[in-house]
Amino acid sequence: MKLNLKNKFTKELPSDPVKENARRQVKEACFSYVTPKRTKAPQILHVSREMANSLGITEIDIETETFTQIFTGNQLFPNTTPYAMCYGGHQFGNWAGQLGDGRAINLFEVEHDNKLWAVQLKGAGETPYSRTADGLAVLRSSIREYLCSEAMFHLGVPTTRALSLGLSGDEVMRDMLYDGNQAYEKGAIVSRVASSFLRFGNFEIFAARKDHKTLKTLVDYTIKHHFTHLGTPSKESYIGFFAEVSKRTLDMIIHWQRVGFVHGVMNTDNMSILGLTIDYGPYGWLEGFDYGWTPNTTDSQHKRYRYGNQPNIGLWDLYQLANALYPLIEETEPLETVLENYKTDFENKSLEMMRSKLGLEQSDHKDSELIQRLEDVLLLTETDMTIFFRNLSNFKLGDAGKGLQIVEDSFYVPNEVSDTIAQQWRDWFKSYDVRLKDESLSNTDRKERMNAVNPKYVLRNYMSQLAIDDANKGNYKLIDELFQVLKQPYAEQPEYEKWFAKRPDWARHKVGCSMLSCSS
Numbered sequence: 001m002k003l004n005l006k007n008k009f010t011k012e013l014p015s016d017p018v019k020e021n022a023r024r025q026v027k028e029a030c031f032s033y034v035t036p037k038r039t040k041a042p043q044i045l046h047v048s049r050e051m052a053n054s055l056g057i058t059e060i061d062i063e064t065e066t067f068t069q070i071f072t073g074n075q076l077f078p079n080t081t082p083y084a085m086c087y088g089g090h091q092f093g094n095w096a097g098q099l100g101d102g103r104a105i106n107l108f109e110v111e112h113d114n115k116l117w118a119v120q121l122k123g124a125g126e127t128p129y130s131r132t133a134d135g136l137a138v139l140r141s142s143i144r145e146y147l148c149s150e151a152m153f154h155l156g157v158p159t160t161r162a163l164s165l166g167l168s169g170d171e172v173m174r175d176m177l178y179d180g181n182q183a184y185e186k187g188a189i190v191s192r193v194a195s196s197f198l199r200f201g202n203f204e205i206f207a208a209r210k211d212h213k214t215l216k217t218l219v220d221y222t223i224k225h226h227f228t229h230l231g232t233p234s235k236e237s238y239i240g241f242f243a244e245v246s247k248r249t250l251d252m253i254i255h256w257q258r259v260g261f262v263h264g265v266m267n268t269d270n271m272s273i274l275g276l277t278i279d280y281g282p283y284g285w286l287e288g289f290d291y292g293w294t295p296n297t298t299d300s301q302h303k304r305y306r307y308g309n310q311p312n313i314g315l316w317d318l319y320q321l322a323n324a325l326y327p328l329i330e331e332t333e334p335l336e337t338v339l340e341n342y343k344t345d346f347e348n349k350s351l352e353m354m355r356s357k358l359g360l361e362q363s364d365h366k367d368s369e370l371i372q373r374l375e376d377v378l379l380l381t382e383t384d385m386t387i388f389f390r391n392l393s394n395f396k397l398g399d400a401g402k403g404l405q406i407v408e409d410s411f412y413v414p415n416e417v418s419d420t421i422a423q424q425w426r427d428w429f430k431s432y433d434v435r436l437k438d439e440s441l442s443n444t445d446r447k448e449r450m451n452a453v454n455p456k457y458v459l460r461n462y463m464s465q466l467a468i469d470d471a472n473k474g475n476y477k478l479i480d481e482l483f484q485v486l487k488q489p490y491a492e493q494p495e496y497e498k499w500f501a502k503r504p505d506w507a508r509h510k511v512g513c514s515m516l517s518c519s520s
């Protein structure tokens, strides 16, 4: 295997002088050198060939024993020095101090086709940041992370990527529901990839410690390599940096809202500085359209990270980042302006996104009202978000009377649609039909555009769970099937039609389908 190594992070940023792999507070350093743990019986279960290709890893490389050894942490690639990053974070609204890569270990950085990629293992063993935990990950959460990161990429949502899913061969003890029932599960390792894994928390930790020197070093580094167009370090470029992180964060969240993705733990240590979706933990996909839904049982009381609150939380997290960057800027006004813009941009982009889901290309001052009315009706009965929007593209101009019939497959309990609710739907379809008359697209063209933003296939919670149940029994075929179908989420793919279906009844209250804790 040949890789074009470019280890900029370790070369240009201050490292922790302590080499011993013991838990500690790491000061004035961006990372600590650490070696992944050797595992008992490493085995690669799946590889993302698209991702491998982007790194310059060939089909032949993938089949080698070296690939298995390297991407399960059992062998080091020559001339590389793995490391864990130091970061802090606000968890569920409170400052949590030092967190860091407690179970993620960066292997190296690679440049290929003029793009810089950092490659890391998740679940590869203890680091100085592991605190009270074991540094490991289990198969169920690794399957979820692996499948979802690649699915999000193919949906066009900014995300960290996954390269491989492997078994360690070791057993890992977990209390899946945090209810005192511990059990052994299969250990697994995902190798994942991003231009950078830096999070808001990497910046916050230095600000919290008043270590403005390292803070500046890290910000300058980030701008130099990842926001190059902002130019040399200055107050202006720092403000520009914050403005761009804010814009990227908002864009990412608007994509989440479009496809019905609920992240589940938007703590600042899980917010990427590049605006990528990072940390596929207790995430979930909306089945019934519901602003109040969160899959994360750890958050069931306050539902801080519920679907409808994601844009607000993005803003809250950006406030924390603004505080962290303040020492380099020493003026509140430009930072506040950026945060104010987030709010207005959210309104505009959200409206634009919803228009695209409805196939509206023109803008009309009454669109917000039309969308609001749609959301109101959608919330009246349990309505599958993905099926609703996908089927809506079959609506034909002048067919208001058929609207309800076109979307009826998306209702979970058809009986719930009472006469009054049916009337509300008919009224809405009438307004939609009237509004479509202002558009110039033909029915066919509108359908095509709508189908390009309303996915047919998403990684429904029960789908991952089926793949997990099989994998726990040693059958990995479904992982591949889901991986393949999710590569073309907007295409029809008749051979996979069975995955364009509402959540089955058995999955309604099943652990892993509608309920997920942070235990992973």
Ligand SMILES: Nc1ncnc2c1ncn2[C@@H]1O[C@H](COP(=O)(O)OP(=O)(O)OP(=O)(O)O)[C@@H](O)[C@H]1O
Binding pocket: 099, 100, 101, 102, 103, 104, 122, 129, 130, 131, 133, 134, 135, 136, 137, 265, 269, 270, 278, 279, 280, 281, 518, 520
């Ligand atoms: N099994 C574990 N062993 C050691 N540290 C862990 C473990 N699980 C989580 N942590 C650490 O706890 C903190 C918060 O965890 P969180 O669940 O957000 O992240 P994660 O799932 O481990 O990984 P990432 O954000 O890298 O995808 C992080 O510092 C993380 O490294």
Ligand SMILES: [Mg+2]
Binding pocket: 269, 270, 279
């Ligand atoms: Mg995390």
